[in-house]
Amino acid sequence: MSSADSSLTILKSELTHTDPVHRQAALRTIAQGGKRQYGLTALVIALANDPDEETREWACEALESAILPSPNEVNDILKLLRDTRDGEIEYWSATMLGRLGVAASCATAALASCLLDSPCLAARERAAWALSEIGPAARSAINALRQISHDDPPRLQRLAASAIQSVVGRAA
């Protein structure tokens, strides 16, 4: 086992530890280590609604600046997005899928559902952004994007319009 694999195994173990102090320490290592971390995306997203507040904070910190999802994590992230009604989990799942771009095209339907149905505005906005990042491969979400109307918040309207342009424009 390489040192990178070993480090990943240790981090995974710490992130799933029952003691929040261990989870916090692992997340702090990821967030402040200055390196892009791969292979931990779904685990860290799940900690964004951890019962422990400090763990949640560090999870969000790591997700914002240090977690870079890899294409082989798409299904795990997609499962999180499908299975949750928690706005924070939806928000970060959509964000990570957006970072993957076209590699997350299989998540188009789930993102469209999040865009229309999530009670969390920030999650809906990130879903629109993610569809834009996926581009023409998210063509099946066009009807959902067009359902964003003038009654919706201005930023969501702008993001949906941008996504439509990305999905249709680039395809044309």
Added chain:
Amino acid sequence: MPLLRLGTRFIARQVSPTRFFGPSVSIVTLIAVFIMVATGRLNLASLDLDTLANQLGSPQDPTTLVAPVRLDRAAPRASDRIRVATYNIKAFGEKKTNDANVMQAVASIVANFDLIAIQEVRSAQSMPVARLIELINRSGLRYDAALSEPIGRSSQKEQYAFIWDTTRITMLPDSSYVVRDDADRMHREPMVASFECRVVAAQGRAPFRFTIINAHTDPDEVTSAGTLNEMNVLDDVFIRVREYEYSAKGEDDVLMVGDLNVSVPNLGELGKIPGMYSIAGSLPTNTLGTKTYDHILLDRNTTAEYTGAFGVIDYDKDFGLTPEQASLISDHRPVWGEFSVFEIPAFANVAQQNQPIR
């Protein structure tokens, strides 16, 4: 709270700075300020991007012109110059303040600067900054701070802070506010405040007075094209703040500082403002020394007070910290620049000199 009308379309409500007179007073003050600042913002909703998009210039990479200066911590502070810095203290929350070693290191870093803009304060009670000020002032220094309210779209919000040496700099009364953003164009709207150097005016030389915009962009919102990219919003912020400061106070020296999550080539429309200059350019600002995220930006056509001396703190070389110790503090390095304490007329610019100043 006075309502200020900026031109005909922009409104900002000013926020009194939060000062630390002692822990108990600080807490009460902070709570009061948070209530007071609920709507104190400059309105971004109606900014005219098309007009601004025409003001294209060419951002320059100053690392090709000048070299960074190593911070000489032992040298006495120059009486005719101030150091201004920006520093993302990663997740600066109560947990971090409980780590005495980390707090001592942060205090040691902050105390090198006359004014420092902080990003990522994470505490509804603002206790981390209060404790930091208390720690710095224990050594006989007299620092003070102003904080924004918690800002952010998601459940995880953060505050901006300005910390300054009150013996060298003063914050102008009622000059701090958070940019108002009714159209929600930024994840974390910048905080603005104005400062003036504390010097005796000498033979017509007025003290350097400037406005500083403290910003922290969302890394996922600095990559797209058009108005959804926060770098294409921050140019509007810079221009509107400068317009307001100039019309209200005759002030044209504006600094845009903070963790922008982009390198110089990706400054977008902000980097295309004529004369815009990132003083540390493409020098890495993360602890690994691989990425440029943090900037001090100024318009060289107006802010001639910049001396050309700048640096990026190296935790190892400047503070003797190991990478492991440094990683407990932040994944960012502070960026700093040096300015004259006196106003210098625009276009008498010394920032273009091509030799490092020591």
